Amino acid sequence: MTFSIDGMSIYETGLMESQNPVILCGLPDIGLVGIIAVSHIIKETGMEEVGYIDSDLFPPVVVFHHGEPKYPIRIFQKGNLIALFTETALSPESLSPLSKLIVKWAKDKGASLLVSIGGIGVPNRIDLESPKVYGAATSLPMRESIKNLGIPLMEEGFLVGPYALISKESKVESVLNLLLLAESFPQYPDPGAAANVILELKKFAPMDVGVKSLTERSEEIRMNARELMRKTTENMQKMGKSQEYELPMMYL
Template identity: 30%
Template sequence: MEGIQIYELKRMDLRGATVIDGFPSVGLVSSIVANYLINALNLTQIGIMDSIYFPTVALVRDGQPMNPVRIYAGSKVDDHDQIVVFISEFQPPPNLIKAIAATVLDWAQDARCNLLVCPEGLIVDAREDEGDRQVEVYGIGSTDKAMDMIRKNGITVFEEGVITGVAGVLLNEGRKRDFDVITLLSEAHPDYPDARAAARAIEIIDKLLLHTELDARPLY
């Protein structure tokens, strides 16, 4: 769909970087993960996504107007993966999801990023929300290389089911284009923002990419 653009506000070398999809999902898992990474890694805003089809709103923070869909990134640090985060303040309507996902992947490929990671909530019936039961996280990849990353890091493979929204389209697009996309499905409650599910996704992302021992305990 025409009318969706990415505008770069700051130039940064993103070759080899990993892109995190922060468009809202079940339990707002992706949104919580995206906000956490932006703050914990002190990422800088480098761009926005805009469209005539997006809500006509401006988010104001610290006296500054902000676009509802923003792109943040950090610098390369030693052997840690460079991280880029897309974050959205609204749930994309179904008629825009394919165009948004294609635009994200087009941009990632143009910037020569290596990997796209989608933290998602997975609705689980009869989930035990009380007690110390650990939230399970499952993974699925668009390529053999992405699946190898999942298995080598001890993540349970998501064998069967349906993945909707931006994450689902990115998986399909990644498979079509032979681009590495990993979706991490964290068991989540659909009726409220599930910080516990997001914390588990953050721990897996840290294990996969960052190796910095991010402290997600405040989210539990």
């Protein structure tokens, strides 16, 4: 089955019917937090590859795994949990149609929750042993849940990039979007931030995922993700990511 919008398509190659799934997004952003977290969840829970996303707006790239060329943006599933995961940097031009596609597809699947996993770049990350995770959501009850679960709300500020677009589109489509954003190194892959996001995510989507192995592999991940991080940083600069360090004009 194919789901297409604005020249961008999701190809379902083995997606199983599931009722009100939780959909996780691991897109390239600050500290590659979402990509590292979702990659770990896919591995730890043994999720299976069930589809991919493609478009002419994406770079002409395939990634080889065990000799098989694969699409860099793929979809994984285990039961009611679905994960979107990308292995390549995404150009700013591709983000708007990609975000619309993801949200409309989530609505089509009757998703109970669309989770954006990302980072907030903090200059003092070097001194933080355990980075804080902030939450935000498109619905009031979910914002209450975030607070009740002891997660600080992202009260004020700007968010720039793929998760900003997903959030906006979710409001249009009435899809419940939860954002979990960990304090992170702005320009280095941050497995420590990813580990803390996973721990908070489990409060909303229970899963049998530990973070010990993620922490143990931290240095290896930091080494292997350097090139993706550098390309992502270049793209973030193009999309005006520095606005996240500005204050919003309106205080209510």
